[in-house]
Amino acid sequence: MDFDLNEDQELLKKTAREFLTAECPSRLVREVEKGTGYSRELWEKMAGLGWVGLPVEEDLGGSGAGFLDMCLLVEEIGRALAPVPFISTALCEYALIDGGSAEQKKRLLPRMASGKLIMTPALNDATLSFHPGAIECGAAKKGGGYVIRGAKLLVPYGAIADAYLVATRTGGAGENGITLFIVDRNHKGISVSPVPTIACDARCHVQMESVEVGRESLLGREGDGWPLLKMLLRRGATLTSAEMIGGAQAVLERTVAYVKDRVQFERPVGSFQAVQHKCANMAGACDGARFVTYQAAWLLSENLPCDREVAIAKAWTSDAYTRVCLDSHQAHGAIGFTKEYDLQLYTRRAKAAELAYGDTRHHSEMLADLMGLGVSKSL
Amino acid sequence: MDLRFSPEEEAFRTELVEFLGAEVPPEMEADYDGLDLSPEQFEFAGAFDRKLAAKGWLCMHWPKEYGGQAASITRQVVFNEEMGYRRVPSRSSMGINIVGPAIMLYGNEEQKKRYLSAIARGDTEFCQGFSEPNSGSDLASLRTKAVEDGDSYIVNGQKIWSSRAHHASYCWLLARTDPEAPKHKGLTTFAVDMKTPGITVRPIVTVLGSTHFCEIFFDNARVPKDALVGEKNRGWYQAMGTLSFERSGIGRVASSRRALDDLIVYVKQTQRNGIPLSQDPIVRQQLAELQTEIEVARLLCYRVAWMQSKGKVPSYESSMARVFGQELSQKVMRVGMKILGLAGQLLHGVPGAPVNGNVTRGFLSTISNTIRSGTSEIQRNIIAQRGLALPRR
Numbered sequence: 001m002d003f004d005l006n007e008d009q010e011l012l013k014k015t016a017r018e019f020l021t022a023e024c025p026s027r028l029v030r031e032v033e034k035g036t037g038y039s040r041e042l043w044e045k046m047a048g049l050g051w052v053g054l055p056v057e058e059d060l061g062g063s064g065a066g067f068l069d070m071c072l073l074v075e076e077i078g079r080a081l082a083p084v085p086f087i088s089t090a091l092c093e094y095a096l097i098d099g100g101s102a103e104q105k106k107r108l109l110p111r112m113a114s115g116k117l118i119m120t121p122a123l124n125d126a127t128l129s130f131h132p133g134a135i136e137c138g139a140a141k142k143g144g145g146y147v148i149r150g151a152k153l154l155v156p157y158g159a160i161a162d163a164y165l166v167a168t169r170t171g172g173a174g175e176n177g178i179t180l181f182i183v184d185r186n187h188k189g190i191s192v193s194p195v196p197t198i199a200c201d202a203r204c205h206v207q208m209e210s211v212e213v214g215r216e217s218l219l220g221r222e223g224d225g226w227p228l229l230k231m232l233l234r235r236g237a238t239l240t241s242a243e244m245i246g247g248a249q250a251v252l253e254r255t256v257a258y259v260k261d262r263v264q265f266e267r268p269v270g271s272f273q274a275v276q277h278k279c280a281n282m283a284g285a286c287d288g289a290r291f292v293t294y295q296a297a298w299l300l301s302e303n304l305p306c307d308r309e310v311a312i313a314k315a316w317t318s319d320a321y322t323r324v325c326l327d328s329h330q331a332h333g334a335i336g337f338t339k340e341y342d343l344q345l346y347t348r349r350a351k352a353a354e355l356a357y358g359d360t361r362h363h364s365e366m367l368a369d370l371m372g373l374g375v376s377k378s379l
Numbered sequence: 380m381d382l383r384f385s386p387e388e389e390a391f392r393t394e395l396v397e398f399l400g401a402e403v404p405p406e407m408e409a410d411y412d413g414l415d416l417s418p419e420q421f422e423f424a425g426a427f428d429r430k431l432a433a434k435g436w437l438c439m440h441w442p443k444e445y446g447g448q449a450a451s452i453t454r455q456v457v458f459n460e461e462m463g464y465r466r467v468p469s470r471s472s473m474g475i476n477i478v479g480p481a482i483m484l485y486g487n488e489e490q491k492k493r494y495l496s497a498i499a500r501g502d503t504e505f506c507q508g509f510s511e512p513n514s515g516s517d518l519a520s521l522r523t524k525a526v527e528d529g530d531s532y533i534v535n536g537q538k539i540w541s542s543r544a545h546h547a548s549y550c551w552l553l554a555r556t557d558p559e560a561p562k563h564k565g566l567t568t569f570a571v572d573m574k575t576p577g578i579t580v581r582p583i584v585t586v587l588g589s590t591h592f593c594e595i596f597f598d599n600a601r602v603p604k605d606a607l608v609g610e611k612n613r614g615w616y617q618a619m620g621t622l623s624f625e626r627s628g629i630g631r632v633a634s635s636r637r638a639l640d641d642l643i644v645y646v647k648q649t650q651r652n653g654i655p656l657s658q659d660p661i662v663r664q665q666l667a668e669l670q671t672e673i674e675v676a677r678l679l680c681y682r683v684a685w686m687q688s689k690g691k692v693p694s695y696e697s698s699m700a701r702v703f704g705q706e707l708s709q710k711v712m713r714v715g716m717k718i719l720g721l722a723g724q725l726l727h728g729v730p731g732a733p734v735n736g737n738v739t740r741g742f743l744s745t746i747s748n749t750i751r752s753g754t755s756e757i758q759r760n761i762i763a764q765r766g767l768a769l770p771r772r
Contacts, residue, residue: 003380003685004380280699280758283767298382311671315668373663
């Protein structure tokens with residue numbers, strides 16, 4: 001048993017921490033919130049460092065790093081609240097690596113690895129559920145290709161992404177008949193409308209009116225998209241957990257620093273047990289989240305079975321991050337609920353991350369199934 | 380990073396699980412906290428400790444020269460995890476975890492000879508004489524006195540919360556030998572024969588109705604000087620620095636996992652309102668939440684064990700694992716009782732009691748889990764002050 005990161009991983013974390021501390025101050029996070037929700041400059045710099053290409057093999061312009069390495073980097077992104085479509089693009093890269101044709105990989109992965117092509121998953125239909133049965137957006141054969149009709153909601157970075165990975169239904173029900181397509185944002189028939197969200201993170205509704213695509217847009221086999229999508233959801237839940245543990249740790253550290261400094265009744269408020277115990281609870285939430293997340297990330301890296309551990313990681317971390325933020329507000333007193341103070345930047349993103357790729361309830365339901373309680377009739 | 384146990388450790392787990400499967404009949408399995416043993420289970424525990432000793436497993440963490448196997452911390456994790464999961468009744472943890480290691484470090488040759496092999500064989504049992512009515516979390520304030528008198532010490536005072544003192548052969552006593560010194564500096568350790576005249580033991584009946592904890596009264600008990608272990612007035616420091624053994628609390632987490640597995644069986648077999656309880660969305664959410672928290676607890680314990688195995692001394696990390704595991708053990712029972720509904724009030728041994736009344740017993744026995752051996756409040760102080768460097772005042 002070994003909980004240690006290796007030297008390269010420690011170095012990656014350190015480099016990312018230093019880079020993001022310098023390049024992604026909260027001033028940038030705040031500026032970006034007023035605009036597109038995304039910093040192109042920061043994205044290009046990160047791509048320049050080779051980070052966007054981490055999952056991609058060397059021949060196609062990447063560095064073929066392990067999934068755990070990705071999670072470590074994303075942890076730092078979560079700590080810095082970096083407004084970049086990193087998780088979205090990485091998930092699409094992985095989906096292409098898993099299920100893309102040689103032609104698709106060659107055409108798309110080098111541009112993605114260099115940061116020039118941003119791709120984002122467009123998964124959610126009207127019910128906003130991450131269960132396979134919720135995919136309704138239809139795709140029908142037409143000529144040599146397909147015509148897609150429907151709407152995808154709350155698409156991350158929907159307005160700035162160059163392409164979408166769209167989950168559609170070509171027939172069947174539940175896990176059967178799901179088909180994935182890669183569709184350009186500027187394709188005829190697509191209209192994008194940004195929606196204001198709690199984290200100001202550039203989510204959009206994407207309307208597709210008779211979007212005609214060729215066979216080269218199909219990712220994997222028709223009707224057999226669920227295994228690819230399931231893998232994307234596992235990685236999405238784990239990367240989002242990694243983002244959350246970075247944010248939660250930053251909030252804990254900020255809180256501890258504040259209560260050491262803030263004096264009332266001639267003593268630091270952090271010397272009161274009521275405050276200390278709150279901080280101890282936050283530390284437990286953070287450490288627990290880190291280990292369950294690393295466990296899931298490590299299993300994914302090693303291609304070991306991980307459904308149970310991924311569900312546990314996202315179920316725990318989703319609750320833990322929001323709880324840490326809310327405890328931090330209480331420990332900060334009034335200053336913590338102002339817009340001027342940075343804590344609110346974390347609290348709003350904690351809630352968004354909690355909901356992304358399945359919230360605690362969703363993953364608990366998955367876990368109940370894995371625990372042998374049978375598949376719920378409510379699904 | 381590699382979160383697996385080694386192939387050798389997994390092979391040991393398999394061997395142990397098979398051994399426990401063959402040697403521990405279901406009716407001998409203890410309650411989840413091992414605090415409510417029947418006389419038959421108590422007898423079985425003594426005999427079973429000797430079987431474990433014969434396998435070399437009872438004190439596997441001891442050095443080989445004292446009858447141990449110098450087992451690694453991770454191997455001990457495997458052992459404690461499986462013993463906790465199978466709810467194996469046990470009698471000798473005080474001797475093997477506290478007394479033996481302290482005697483190895485601080486005892487003289489005569490004491491090593493007298494106690495160590497007896498403990499290692501499972502033949503002698505110690506109880507702890509630390510806590511007093513007015514010295515709980517603030518243990519160093521204890522007032523039981525040991526006064527030199529010729530070739531003896533005369534001991535007067537009262538100890539409390541001593542596990543199974545009514546069955547123990549010896550008491551591992553911490554007493555004040557220098558009332559003038561600062562409170563940590565006047566304490567001395569003794570191995571006291573429980574048959575010494577002047578010692579009276581009174582079992583305490585708990586909310587569970589069981590007699591696990593005892594009071595011990597010392598009324599001019601004359602203890603020979605050779606019962607003193609280590610250095611006079613160094614007892615506090617000796618108690619703090621004993622041999623490293625696996626102390627993450629993984630056994631308790633495994634016991635919680637067992638309780639969850641028992642509840643899973645129950646909800647699959649039980650119909651309510653026309654559907655199996657396992658199809659009730661609230662029950663599913665509750666059990667999944669327990670499963671998630673048990674996994675968090677398990678990893679927090681593994682972290683402590685991993686630090687120990689690397690030669691690091693866990694500090695706030697053990698407190699974090701303990702407070703989490705202790706509170707979780709209560710939550711499992713609380714949630715379990717809600718799921719059992721009206722039938723949850725049926726006591727252990729009553730025909731028709733769900734999960735054999737074990738959740739009901741656990742609901743009562745786990746009350747003490749956040750209190751004994753360091754309250755949750757003290758653990759949180761340690762996390763805040765040692766882990767987060769928050770000021771004491």
